[in-house]
Amino acid sequence: MSELAHPIEHHHDEEGTRLGFWLFLYTELFLFAAFFLVYAVYRSSHLEDFKLAAESLNTGIGAVNTVILLTSSLTMVLSLDALKKGAIKAAKVLLMVTIALGAAFLVIKSFEWGAKFEHHLFLQTAKGIAAGHGSPLLTPGEEMLPVGQVLFYGLYFIMTGTHALHIIIGGIWMLVVLFWMSKGSINQEKPGVLERCGLYWHLVDVIWIFLFPLYYLVA
Amino acid sequence: MENAASQSYLNSHTSPKWTTGFMSWFMSTDHKRIGIMYAFAMFSFFFAAVLLGFLMKLQKMYPASSGWEIIPVEMYGSFFTLHAIIMIFLFIVPGAPAVLGNFFLPLQIGAKDVAFPRVNLLSFWLYLLGAIMAVTGVLLGGADTGWTFTPPYSINTKTISIFGIAFDSISWMLTAAFILGWGTILTGINFIVTIHRMRTKGMGYFKMPLFTWSIYATSWLQVLATPVVGITLLMIVIERIVPVGFFDPAKGGDPVLFQHLFWIYSHPAVYIMILPSMGLVSEIIPTNSQKPIFGYKSIAIASCSIAGVGYLIWAHHMFTTGMSDFAAILFSFLTFFVAIPTAIKVFNWTATLYKGSIALTPAMLFALAFIFNFSIGGLTGMFLGSLSTDIHLHDTDFIVAHFHYTMFGGAAFGLIGGVFHYFSKMSGKMYSIKWAKIGWGFMFIGFNSLYFPMLLLGYYGMPRRYHTYPDIPIFNQLQMISTVGSWILVTGVIIVLWVWLHGLFRGKQTTEQNPWNSSTLEWQTATPPTLFNFEEELEITRDPYDYEAFRGEVKAGTSIGADHV
Numbered sequence: 001m002s003e004l005a006h007p008i009e010h011h012h013d014e015e016g017t018r019l020g021f022w023l024f025l026y027t028e029l030f031l032f033a034a035f036f037l038v039y040a041v042y043r044s045s046h047l048e049d050f051k052l053a054a055e056s057l058n059t060g061i062g063a064v065n066t067v068i069l070l071t072s073s074l075t076m077v078l079s080l081d082a083l084k085k086g087a088i089k090a091a092k093v094l095l096m097v098t099i100a101l102g103a104a105f106l107v108i109k110s111f112e113w114g115a116k117f118e119h120h121l122f123l124q125t126a127k128g129i130a131a132g133h134g135s136p137l138l139t140p141g142e143e144m145l146p147v148g149q150v151l152f153y154g155l156y157f158i159m160t161g162t163h164a165l166h167i168i169i170g171g172i173w174m175l176v177v178l179f180w181m182s183k184g185s186i187n188q189e190k191p192g193v194l195e196r197c198g199l200y201w202h203l204v205d206v207i208w209i210f211l212f213p214l215y216y217l218v219a
Numbered sequence: 220m221e222n223a224a225s226q227s228y229l230n231s232h233t234s235p236k237w238t239t240g241f242m243s244w245f246m247s248t249d250h251k252r253i254g255i256m257y258a259f260a261m262f263s264f265f266f267a268a269v270l271l272g273f274l275m276k277l278q279k280m281y282p283a284s285s286g287w288e289i290i291p292v293e294m295y296g297s298f299f300t301l302h303a304i305i306m307i308f309l310f311i312v313p314g315a316p317a318v319l320g321n322f323f324l325p326l327q328i329g330a331k332d333v334a335f336p337r338v339n340l341l342s343f344w345l346y347l348l349g350a351i352m353a354v355t356g357v358l359l360g361g362a363d364t365g366w367t368f369t370p371p372y373s374i375n376t377k378t379i380s381i382f383g384i385a386f387d388s389i390s391w392m393l394t395a396a397f398i399l400g401w402g403t404i405l406t407g408i409n410f411i412v413t414i415h416r417m418r419t420k421g422m423g424y425f426k427m428p429l430f431t432w433s434i435y436a437t438s439w440l441q442v443l444a445t446p447v448v449g450i451t452l453l454m455i456v457i458e459r460i461v462p463v464g465f466f467d468p469a470k471g472g473d474p475v476l477f478q479h480l481f482w483i484y485s486h487p488a489v490y491i492m493i494l495p496s497m498g499l500v501s502e503i504i505p506t507n508s509q510k511p512i513f514g515y516k517s518i519a520i521a522s523c524s525i526a527g528v529g530y531l532i533w534a535h536h537m538f539t540t541g542m543s544d545f546a547a548i549l550f551s552f553l554t555f556f557v558a559i560p561t562a563i564k565v566f567n568w569t570a571t572l573y574k575g576s577i578a579l580t581p582a583m584l585f586a587l588a589f590i591f592n593f594s595i596g597g598l599t600g601m602f603l604g605s606l607s608t609d610i611h612l613h614d615t616d617f618i619v620a621h622f623h624y625t626m627f628g629g630a631a632f633g634l635i636g637g638v639f640h641y642f643s644k645m646s647g648k649m650y651s652i653k654w655a656k657i658g659w660g661f662m663f664i665g666f667n668s669l670y671f672p673m674l675l676l677g678y679y680g681m682p683r684r685y686h687t688y689p690d691i692p693i694f695n696q697l698q699m700i701s702t703v704g705s706w707i708l709v710t711g712v713i714i715v716l717w718v719w720l721h722g723l724f725r726g727k728q729t730t731e732q733n734p735w736n737s738s739t740l741e742w743q744t745a746t747p748p749t750l751f752n753f754e755e756e757l758e759i760t761r762d763p764y765d766y767e768a769f770r771g772e773v774k775a776g777t778s779i780g781a782d783h784v
Contacts, residue, residue, distance in 0.1 A: 023412070037480070
């Protein structure tokens with residue numbers, strides 16, 4: 001038995017990696033596309049309920065979060081630009097700002113979620129679980145939300161939740177990139193990883209740009 | 220001492236230094252080792268699911284009134300769900316791309332490996348994780364939802380609690396399918412990038428062998444279709460855990476919407492299953508006819524148009540759900556449309572045989588059986604694509620027979636033929652050709668006597684998924700023939716698997732590079748291949764199936780042909 005270094009892993013093909021990554025981004029987009037399709041179908045079949053439920057979302061908070069995410073995309077691009085120009089320090093600071101903005105988005109989102117939990121859905125959800133699968137939502141006599149509104153909140157939680165999960169993954173990835181930049185394995189000559197991390201972050205951003213109007217603005 | 224790179228891949232590896240034996244395979248990023256590991260895992264699952272099928276056919280031997288009961292009714296539902304989940308998610312969807320695609324795609328295009336070897340290993344691990352989850356899920360909790368997980372049934376079904384623990388095996392299996400899906404997506408991305416970026420010098424797109432073309436079309440389907448079903452299955456999991464009615468009509472959801480989302484993936488998935496086997500047949504037939512394949516370009520383009528049109532016909536699974544007539548007519552038309560590129564392939568294969576010098580090797584026998592079975596499977600598909608006949612045949616044994624003719628008689632026969640074709644290249648051993656042909660005989664006869672009666676049964680009204688049937692003479696006779704057929708088929712499967720294992724452990728050692736005298740690139744390397752496939756840089760100058768030029772090269776000594784030629 002003998003071991004050898006792998007030739008493919010040593011002759012890195014940057015363009016091939018970029019192609020593969022774009023295909024991966026496509027699959028991410030399609031994952032959300034299924035959600036958007038379900039949203040579109042139920043919006044048309046439960047229009048009134050969707051309008052009523054959407055009014056309970058705070059447009060101001062949503063707008064603040066949108067601005068935060070758009071700014072983070074800007075700092076991401078600036079960071080990549082700085083790295084390509086050789087300004088490693090600036091690139092690191094800008095990446096840290098991006099991470100901080102992502103974290104700020106999550107904090108605001110969690111407050112928003114918390115308020116929603118207290119309001120409607122959490123109670124019903126908890127009762128649903130306690131009573132077992134497929135059981136009626138609430139005990140008789142208790143006030144129940146119309147099904148359309150439950151659908152709205154369900155989609156809201158799952159779509160923004162999946163989106164938040166992507167923010168967390170992006171944040172962790174940025175931390176790793178930051179570490180590698182300090183070690184010097186991501187540098188002016190080899191910016192590929194930061195570039196792909198940036199692409200991922202922009203995708204997450206783009207998805208939010210569609211989530212925001214669909215949930216907050218079209219009430 | 221020889222350089223490690225010029226040793227066989229069985230003796231040298233790229234895994235971490237500390238690994239030996241089993242771990243040097245399990246941690247290996249070598250596409251050839253990964254392909255072999257897939258083969259072992261997949262054919263084990265295949266055999267397990269064949270045995271489940273055997274038991275289900277045994278249950279159908281006598282009608283209910285005879286008191287015959289091998290499997291109790293609740294278990295029957297779990298059995299066919301498990302049979303389908305193993306066969307579909309663990310065997311035929313990863314199928315030929317995972318085993319032979321991994322092994323031969325880089326060899327066919329003259330590359331050292333796939334584009335992302337580590338991602339390739341990750342795909343395999345995801346496959347194993349998903350497989351273990353799916354099987355333990357069913358064994359611990361049982362699930363009789365059918366592999367389609369159609370709501371509201373899949374949402375309301377309660378699972379059995381074992382050892383007093385409420386174990387939600389359905390959510391568990393749905394998660395497993397999600398994980399398996401990501402394994403397939405990553406493999407698809409990997410192959411697409413490999414084909415785009417790693418073809419050797421001179422290999423233009425229309426100089427690629429046809430198996431590579433079919434893998435290319437398949438990979439696009441995997442990448443385009445799988446994410447949608449992944450998220451849809453997760454929505455069922457969420458619906459089982461929290462009371463949101465995405466698809467449950469009692470809670471405002473739309474179960475037909477689920478079916479759309481499900482079939483948007485699962486119909487293209489049948490082309491994910493069949494296209495690679497079509498590619499294998501396109502390799503086996505010219506090799507064993509010693510003739511250029513008829514209409515090379517039209518087969519390559521047909522692969523891509525099957526993939527393209529196949530993406531747009533999902534709703535023909537749903538003609539009885541009450542969708543609009545206009546949509547039904549449109550989907551019916553597109554279904555007929557997809558038959559055109561498929562038929563082009565079948566005619567091209569038969570035209571290749573014409574005036575060829577045909578060698579009936581085991582691989583060739585399986586390829587010819589593929590054409591026969593797949594033609595029946597494809598033509599019965601036309602019955603089902605017609606709106607009016609579909610209403611009559613929907614949810615009967617006719618459907619079961621139809622998709623077994625395409626998936627088993629087609630895709631699996633093609634894959635088994637491919638393994639026979641490439642066995643010596645992969646293992647450096649030769650199997651018993653005589654027993655391989657005997658195994659083929661049992662499989663071919665058994666297969667047709669099992670499934671042809673089911674076409675008739677379905678036509679006479681025998682519903683699918685039923686545990687038993689009433690005492691009607693025509694049912695009794697056909698079910699009996701079908702059950703006896705299953706015995707012959709299982710015997711054939713056992714012989715084939717035994718031929719492989721015997722070949723692997725007791726077979727004759729061989730280093731013959733090109734035993735079937737094939738003109739494509741993957742045979743122009745050592746048997747078994749060296750660690751990085753080819754010793755020197757290659758340059759391609761001729762078409763892959765140009766047998767005239769190939770024979771010239773063999774004479775001139777620049778290519779390697781079979782020893783006996």
